[in-house]
Each structure stands twice: as structure tokens, then as C-alpha cells.
Amino acid sequence: MENFEFINAIVLLANFVLVPALSYGSQLALATLSLTIVYGVLRFSNFAQADWMSFGTMAAILFAWLFQSIGITAGIFPTALLALPFAIIVTALFCLLIDRSVYSFYRKQKSQPIVLMIVSVGVMFILQAIVRFIIGPNDRKFFDGEKYIIHALDFKNYFGLEEGLTIKSTQLITVIVALIAMISLFYFLQKTKLGKSMRAYSNNEDLALLSGINPEKIVIVTWIISSILITTAGVLYGLDKSFKPFTYFNLLLPMFAAAIVGGIGSPIGAVIGGYVIAFSEITLTYAYKKFFVYLMPEHLEPSGLMQVLSTDYKFAISFIILVIVLIVRPTGIVRGKII
Amino acid sequence: MTKFLSCTNMTGGYGGEDIIHSCDIEVDKSQIVVIVGPNGAGKSTAMKAMLGMISLKEGNLILDGSDISKLSPQDRVAAGIAFVPQTMNVFSELTVEENLEMGAFLRDDNIQETIGEIYNLFPAMKDKRNQLAGELSGGQRQQVAVSRALMTRPKVLMLDEPTAGVSPIVMKEIFERIITIKNSGVAIVIVEQNAKQALNIADFGYVLVGGENKFSGEGQELLKNQEVRKSFLGG
Ligand SMILES: Nc1ncnc2c1ncn2[C@@H]1O[C@H](COP(=O)(O)OP(=O)(O)OP(=O)(O)O)[C@@H](O)[C@H]1O
Numbered sequence: 001m002e003n004f005e006f007i008n009a010i011v012l013l014a015n016f017v018l019v020p021a022l023s024y025g026s027q028l029a030l031a032t033l034s035l036t037i038v039y040g041v042l043r044f045s046n047f048a049q050a051d052w053m054s055f056g057t058m059a060a061i062l063f064a065w066l067f068q069s070i071g072i073t074a075g076i077f078p079t080a081l082l083a084l085p086f087a088i089i090v091t092a093l094f095c096l097l098i099d100r101s102v103y104s105f106y107r108k109q110k111s112q113p114i115v116l117m118i119v120s121v122g123v124m125f126i127l128q129a130i131v132r133f134i135i136g137p138n139d140r141k142f143f144d145g146e147k148y149i150i151h152a153l154d155f156k157n158y159f160g161l162e163e164g165l166t167i168k169s170t171q172l173i174t175v176i177v178a179l180i181a182m183i184s185l186f187y188f189l190q191k192t193k194l195g196k197s198m199r200a201y202s203n204n205e206d207l208a209l210l211s212g213i214n215p216e217k218i219v220i221v222t223w224i225i226s227s228i229l230i231t232t233a234g235v236l237y238g239l240d241k242s243f244k245p246f247t248y249f250n251l252l253l254p255m256f257a258a259a260i261v262g263g264i265g266s267p268i269g270a271v272i273g274g275y276v277i278a279f280s281e282i283t284l285t286y287a288y289k290k291f292f293v294y295l296m297p298e299h300l301e302p303s304g305l306m307q308v309l310s311t312d313y314k315f316a317i318s319f320i321i322l323v324i325v326l327i328v329r330p331t332g333i334v335r336g337k338i339i
Numbered sequence: 340m341t342k343f344l345s346c347t348n349m350t351g352g353y354g355g356e357d358i359i360h361s362c363d364i365e366v367d368k369s370q371i372v373v374i375v376g377p378n379g380a381g382k383s384t385a386m387k388a389m390l391g392m393i394s395l396k397e398g399n400l401i402l403d404g405s406d407i408s409k410l411s412p413q414d415r416v417a418a419g420i421a422f423v424p425q426t427m428n429v430f431s432e433l434t435v436e437e438n439l440e441m442g443a444f445l446r447d448d449n450i451q452e453t454i455g456e457i458y459n460l461f462p463a464m465k466d467k468r469n470q471l472a473g474e475l476s477g478g479q480r481q482q483v484a485v486s487r488a489l490m491t492r493p494k495v496l497m498l499d500e501p502t503a504g505v506s507p508i509v510m511k512e513i514f515e516r517i518i519t520i521k522n523s524g525v526a527i528v529i530v531e532q533n534a535k536q537a538l539n540i541a542d543f544g545y546v547l548v549g550g551e552n553k554f555s556g557e558g559q560e561l562l563k564n565q566e567v568r569k570s571f572l573g574g
């Protein structure tokens with residue numbers, strides 16, 4: 001019996017902490033990668049990045065609706081996955097259009113990063129307006145296909161436990177897609193000539209020019225990669241939870257926190273940072289009462305919720321981590337650039 | 340008969356006051372030209388002007404008979420000029436080998452042969468090829484910087500203080516390598532603080548003061564010139 005209590009406690013944590021944090025962490029890692037790559041190569045903090053996430057997800061939803069209306073679905077997989085490549089193309093094209101019409105002007109002036117940052121706030125407002133104009137501000141669920149891989153009820157019955165483990169298909173899809181995206185990105189940056197030239201440009205712009213690397217090409221590739229990552233992150237997040245422009249905008253803080261925790265400008269750091277923030281948010285806002293009920297003898301059982309912070313404060317966690325990192329180790333975990 | 344690379348009457352600066360005034364620098368194939376002069380004389384600025392990294396008010400820049408003054412820096416690199424800047428002259432976050440690959444960015448042919456030649460020229464590079472350039476010693480870093488520039492197989496190699504901060508032995512080694520490179524037919528322009536040693540290997544030298552050509556002549560001739568000796572070579 002003792003043993004079962006312990007297993008129940010573990011399953012409980014896996015179900016409510018480990019699995020959700022892994023999938024949220026993967027989504028955040030992808031989003032942070034796009035933020036950090038724009039920072040590393042184009043040298044400014046892009047405040048519009050969370051709204052690019054909204055824009056990309058909106059594009060995917062519209063394509064998914066279109067596909068559904070003409071009877072195309074992906075069977076057990078969500079239709080949005082089919083729509084993803086098309087959404088990426090639309091997002092990348094629009095991103096390049098914005099670059100041509102807005103950012104390139106300031107690049108030619110050799111504007112300071114702070115100027116580009118303010119410009120990105122302007123782009124952010126434009127994107128917010130466009131998204132709300134096209135799809136509206138409401139919460140939308142666009143998930144279809146097979147919902148569960150493991151359902152809590154089946155799990156309980158099968159193992160004869162009190163606690164069940166649920167793994168939603170979106171969670172598994174998230175982790176797999178994120179893994180593929182990260183591996184391809186690292187392969188691209190480390191092994192291909194174009195990827196190496198991006199790192200070279202990010203490291204030493206003048207010397208890159210002197211090596212014949214064309215900065216305009218690097219800028220285009222950077223925006224395309226950023227669009228791929230951010231649209232994928234947005235669609236995965238939306239499939240897992242739901243799509244609401246304001247919720248997406250709120251992800252800007254965890255994204256920046258993750259980028260800075262990991263070391264801004266460093267892709268590895270972005271991945272580490274994404275998981276650190278996700279796990280901190282979820283472990284600190286989870287109510288551990290039931291967990292302790294399983295583990296403690298009856299007379300020692302806690303009476304409170306055993307929750308460090310209420311879920312209402314989850315953004316405070318990103319903020320606190322951000323402040324601590326900036327004070328204690330401004331370069332982040334992996335030595336990145338100091339903002 | 341104009342030289343292989345002929346930059347004459349260059350006047351300009353960084354947007355404010357002019358830094359160089361009617362400055363001339365010319366170099367031929369298989370020739371080493373050395374530019375010396377006090378700190379702040381405009382030596383680095385003259386080199387940047389030759390590469391198109393600053394825009395000139397005036398100046399005639401001719402490479403192998405064709406006008407290059409309208410070309411962007413990248414296009415001048417493609418035309419055969421390679422430049423090793425005075426500072427930040429390696430990709431510190433890339434490995435030595437990646438630095439070499441980036442040097443060859445414009446090339447589509449097989450670069451392994453050139454990499455091999457460079458490892459022969461600087462054997463130390465081969466052992467360090469998977470190390471980040473930022474983690475190397477000053478002398479090794481200079482070797483990476485020169486190697487990166489050589490990867491384009493340039494016709495003109497411009498070096499801004501290639502021996503800054505290296506020991507006399509490494510300095511001698513770098514100069515010897517530069518002579519080897521010259522003998523392969525490359526035109527070389529060097530800015531140097533170690534004026535005596537540099538003028539010793541120079542075919543021709545310029546003394547730049549206040550952005551103007553103060554003296555010019557064959558290396559040995561400048562070394563013997565009393566006035567040059569007194570003011571720049573320490574007697
Ligand atoms: N990026 C820049 N912007 C504005 N002025 C500059 C810049 N770089 C150099 N200068 C100015 O141009 C002048 C000449 O500088 P330059 O670097 O060409 O000298 P130098 O002869 O190479 O000196 P050193 O021997 O110390 O390297 C200096 O007065 C310097 O202040």
C-alpha cells in the first residue's frame with residue numbers, strides 16, 4: 001500500500017507538472033529561439049515577436065478552416081499541421097514586406113538598436129490591429145483529430161492506480177515537432193555554409209562584409225527562420241491550449257525572460273531558457289496538497305493548498321527570474337550578449 | 340605605367356572633418372608596400388578608404404586597369420582585394436576552420452586545397468582548427484586573421500598591423516610568411532608600428548603624417564633617410 005501511495009504521487013506530478021511543462025517548455029523554446037536569432041543577427045530586441053506568433057497562428061487557422069471547408073483533414077492529426085507550411089510562407093512573406101517597408105530604412109541609417117526596438121513596438125501595434133481585424137479578439141479552439149494518446153481513465157483502470165496520467169496528442173506532437181525544428185536549426189547553423197555565415201555575421205558584421213557575405217541575404221534568411229520558428233511555436237501552443245491574441249501577446253514576457261536566462265543571442269541558451277521558465281512557472285504555481293497527502297502519514301497531512309504562488313501570478317515568475325538573472329548573471333546561463 | 344593597384348589623391352574621412360588628404364598609395368604584384376607613421380596619422384583610414392569602407396570625397400582607385408571606386412566592399416573583395424583589419428579581425432565565436440571557410444565564402448570551388456596550403460604556411464593553425472578563434476593567443480589569432488584573408492586567393496592583400504602585440508619571434512615568423520605570400524605573386528600593403536623591421540622587407544614605403552604622404556621611397560632608402568630616422572624610427 002505504501003508503495004502505491006508513492007507511485008500515485010509520482011503519477012500525479014507527471015500528469016500535472018512534468019507533461020504540461022515539457023510541452024509548454026518546447027513551445028516557449030521555439031518562440032524564444034526566434035526572438036534570440038533576430039536579436040543575435042539583426043541586433044535588436046523585437047517586441048513584435050509575440051504578435052508575429054499571433055499572426056502566424058491566425059494564418060494557420062484560416063488555412064485549416066479552408067482545408068476543412070473543402071473536406072481536407074489530416075485524419076487523426078490536427079488539420080492545422082497541414083496548414084502550418086502555408087501559414088509559414090504567408091508569415092515569412094509578410095515579415096519580409098514589413099522588413100522592406102519599415103526596418104530596412106532604419107538599417108540603412110545604421111540606427112541604434114534602441115531605435116529599432118521602438119520601431120518594433122510600432123510593428124507590434126500594427127500586427128495586433130491586423131490580427132484583431134481579421135480574426136477578432138476572441139478565444140478560438142482549432143484542434144481536431146484524435147485528442148488523447150493516453151487517457152487518465154484508461155491509465156487508472158489499466159494500472160489500478162488512483163491517479164491517472166493523461167497525455168494529449170498535442171503534447172506529443174509539440175515535443176516531436178519542436179525536437180525536429182531544433183535539430184534542423186542547429187544543423188543549419190553549425191553545418192551549412194549559409195548557417196555559418198549567419199553566425200559569422202552575428203559575431204562580427206564588418207569582417208563578414210570583408211569576407212564577401214551579403215548582409216541583405218542574411219537579413220532575409222533570418223526573417224524566414226524567425227517566421228518558421230514563431231509560426232510553429234504559435235500553432236503548437238494554440239493546438240495545446242487555444243488561440244487568443246491577447247494570451248499570445250502575454251507570452252512576450254516569458255519569451256524575453258527565457259532568452260535572457262539562457263543568454264540572449266545564444267540558440268542553445270534559448271532552448272534551456274524556454275524549459276527553465278516553463279518548469280519554474282508550472283512547478284511554482286502547482287498546488288502540491290494532494291501530492292503530500294499521498295506521501296505523508298495521515299496526521300502530518302497539510303491543510304493548505306501547498307502552492308507557492310497562485311496561477312494568477314504566473315507572469316510574475318518570469319518577471320522575478322528576469323530581474324534576478326539581470327542582477328546576478330546578466331550574460332545568462334550560456335554566455336550571451338549583454339543587453 | 341600605373342601600378343597593379345593604384346589609389347591616388349584620396350581625400351575623405353568618417354563624415355566629419357577629412358582625415359586623409361590627397362593621399363597616394365600604390366602597389367604592384369609581387370611587391371610589399373609598407374605604410375608607417377605616428378598614431379592617428381590616418382593609416383587605418385587610408386586602408387579602409389582603399390576597401391570602400393568609408394566614402395571618399397575625391398580619389399582615383401584603379402585595380403588592374405579598371406576603376407573600382409564605385410564598388411562596394413564586398414565587390415572589391417570579389418575583385419581580388421583582401422583586408423585584415425587592425426582590430427576584431429577574426430570571427431571569435433567561430434572555430435579556426437570555420438574562419439577559413441568564411442574567408443572562402445565567395446568561392447564555389449573546392450577550398451580544401453587552399454586550406455591545406457594555409458596549414459602548411461601556419462602549421463599551428465592545423466592543431467587548433469577546431470578551437471574557437473576567440474580562445475587563441477594574440478599571435479595565433481593574427482595568423483587566423485591573415486589566413487582568413489588568404490582564403491579568397493587574393494591578388495592584393497592588405498594587412499593593418501599584423502604584428503600588433505606579438506612577440507619578436509612570432510613577428511619574424513609572420514614577416515617571413517608575408518614574404519612567401521609575396522613571392523607567390525600577391526601585391527601586399529602593410530601598415531606597421533614595427534617600422535624598422537617592416538621597412539626592411541619592404542620594396543616601397545610611405546610615411547603618413549596628418550593624413551598626408553610625408554615621405555615615400557624604397558624601403559632601404561627610407562631607412563637611411565635622416566629625417567625619417569629621427570622622427571619615426573627613433574634615431
Ligand atoms: N570610426 C571612426 N569614426 C570617426 N573617426 C575615426 C574613426 N576611426 C578613426 N577615426 C579618427 O581618424 C583619425 C585617424 O585614425 P586611424 O585609425 O586612421 O589612425 P592610424 O594611423 O591607423 O593610427 P594607429 O597607428 O593608432 O592605428 C584619428 O584621429 C581617429 O580619431
Ligand SMILES: [Mg+2]
Binds near residue numbers: 382383384425
Ligand atoms: Mg591604425
